[in-house]
Amino acid sequence: MTVLGQAAMGQHPLTQRISDKLTDLQATGLLRQRHVSATKPHATIDFSHNDYLGLAHEPALAQALYVGALQYGVGSRASPLVSGYNQAHLTLEQRLCELTGHQACMLFSSGFSANSALMKTLFSKDDTIIADKLVHASVIDGLKDSGSNIRRFLHNDASSAARLIEANPHTAVVTESVFSMDGDIAPIAELSRLCQQHDCWLIVDDAHGFGVLPSTFVNADNVDIQVVTFGKALGCQGAAILASKNVIDYLVATSREYIYSTALSPANAQLALAAINWQQTHSQLLTQLTANIALFRQVAQQHKLAITASMTAIQPIMVGDNHRVIAIAEQLKQQGFLVGAIRSPTVPKGQARLRITLNAQHQASDIVALVSAVALLIHQHDDSKISKISSISTTISR
């Protein structure tokens, strides 16, 4: 339509629709916006990211990225099946196979595309796929795109999974190792046993476990397909699917995300390899992270904060309502603490939370100061709803 026509008929329907939706999002506290983060966030104490070991600012890794870029160029310049796949990718894939025991591997630029590619390429409308209620949005999107029939079991509930598996043998079960919003750990051993008994594949999104949980927790011995990401505990970027040679051959040949996308840059592949090696040779980082988690939980309990049973670096503090969590996160920011404000629909309604992520670089004094600040703010806000949500049941899906 011409500009003249538009003016005559009023606003374009798409402009009107978007503006109405923005108004709704604002009213429900869901108008998510970007904020420019500090380059090296010294001014704030950052409890919001997933760089659990603090590798993103490690100079030795910056050097690895630089050397990779000098050697291979700053980008891969093509998709993997054209000419974007080279020795740096192959070496990283081989190292990942060696660490996890899987036969083969393929790399992606993000965990989101790895998960959605995997789901939509492997499955079709003839399949019934069994998934934990809280699996990541990328898994859900991929499953929806696949057209498969999705059956969800209660979060981390092996008996609920068992009922679905018994009713639907010879299929696939999908879960995460560490759940991104709750920080709790999946019952992998039980799910693996059930899958073996009923001839199901177990697929695990290991985004938040890889690099921080022992490698025996999720590997080729107990899962059929494992997705690892490099943007969390490795502090860099990218992801990999690990599986049997046949599965990877099939995905390489047919996954549209893989075939029609520029490959992960070789410098980033080299960086991820360096980060794996760094993490393996600096075990004190994991020890420090574990100590920081224990300290956080101890102080939060002293302050009677509504924390969950999570024993990982992801430590939610339940706040309840979307508006309240944003207000508290904003006040924390003004006091110099960056934390994630997680609202519905990312988490179930009424379970908005501060998502505190701990890392190996936090000082004990930072942790104590954060918890005291949160406690003060929460107690200042109307706390009538907090008691209701302190015994949460995370059963609603994203």
Ligand SMILES: Cc1ncc(COP(=O)(O)O)c(C=O)c1O
């Ligand atoms: C459980 C889980 N899987 C997959 C992803 C996607 O990984 P990436 O950030 O590499 O796209 C995320 C990221 O938030 C995640 O939390």
